[in-house]
Amino acid sequence: MKAPCRSTVVPALLGTAFLGLSAPAFAQGGGPPDVPVVTVRGQTYTPRSILSRNMGTEADQTTAFPPHKVIGNIYYVGVRTLSSFLITTPAGHILLNSTYERNVRTIEQSVTQLGFKFADIKILVGTHAHGDHQEGDALVKELTGAQVMAMREDVPALEGIKPGGKAHPIDRVLRDGEEVTLGGTTLVAHLTPGHTRGCTTWTMSAQEGGKTFNVVFACSYRSPDKVAPEVAAEFNRTFKMLRSLPCDVPLGDHPAQYNLAAKYGRLSPGGSNPFVDPANCWVEAEIQEAMFRATLDLQQKAQRP
Numbered sequence: 001m002k003a004p005c006r007s008t009v010v011p012a013l014l015g016t017a018f019l020g021l022s023a024p025a026f027a028q029g030g031g032p033p034d035v036p037v038v039t040v041r042g043q044t045y046t047p048r049s050i051l052s053r054n055m056g057t058e059a060d061q062t063t064a065f066p067p068h069k070v071i072g073n074i075y076y077v078g079v080r081t082l083s084s085f086l087i088t089t090p091a092g093h094i095l096l097n098s099t100y101e102r103n104v105r106t107i108e109q110s111v112t113q114l115g116f117k118f119a120d121i122k123i124l125v126g127t128h129a130h131g132d133h134q135e136g137d138a139l140v141k142e143l144t145g146a147q148v149m150a151m152r153e154d155v156p157a158l159e160g161i162k163p164g165g166k167a168h169p170i171d172r173v174l175r176d177g178e179e180v181t182l183g184g185t186t187l188v189a190h191l192t193p194g195h196t197r198g199c200t201t202w203t204m205s206a207q208e209g210g211k212t213f214n215v216v217f218a219c220s221y222r223s224p225d226k227v228a229p230e231v232a233a234e235f236n237r238t239f240k241m242l243r244s245l246p247c248d249v250p251l252g253d254h255p256a257q258y259n260l261a262a263k264y265g266r267l268s269p270g271g272s273n274p275f276v277d278p279a280n281c282w283v284e285a286e287i288q289e290a291m292f293r294a295t296l297d298l299q300q301k302a303q304r305p
């Protein structure tokens, strides 16, 4: 089973530092140091605290978060720490992120619970070619017949994700800026590489209460522990480009990236929509950029004679 997003998690630290506040800078018991340490908007983060925040426990990766409407025709149907979004249209639905294959039936139940039909999913897209976000693509296609669309630069990595030996389905290859349209809804695929070569940030507009909102489904922007020069160049372009996207509603492929739990707690009938949060659109990018730059610094210092 491929799960690069958590490949470096130290199990003993899982759950000890959900917001990174108490993460030790140095591992207990002789593991590699948990550096760099960065502080963004008063919160301190380390590589392990971010992984822990993103992935949670094994149960968090397989237990449904209560399915709910986010805004307009966008619904959350994922598990506690791996996002999956259903975008409904009169011509069928789009699913963004299948997550692990073992979660597909859980996602199906969440879709059903919201009153929609899983079989009506016509298009499946994803944020990036790691198993925790796109391992379930083949099963979703098998169950729904959906067309699977992927960013060109992520195709080789996606083809390597083959649960049970099943080939990874890819029906349409997308390029940066291409649109995916179904039943009056248009998603735009933005190439935001770094975390993977084809990491894709998706944007769309959603209507609610007579207003139009710019929604951003962020990819993961987490830097690897060792940054190759071509990956550094990709991140530099990505972090600059992101801020040019219009954004009212920040979402992400791990719920902690947009503070889902707290926002969900603020949902109330007739109240303002907590997912409309333009002030915090780029907090996650800020955290990851700070971590990326600090990682590069450490790397450069280590390489100096």
Ligand SMILES: [Zn+2]
Residues within 6 Å of the ligand: 004, 005, 128, 130, 195, 220
């Ligand atoms: Zn990942």
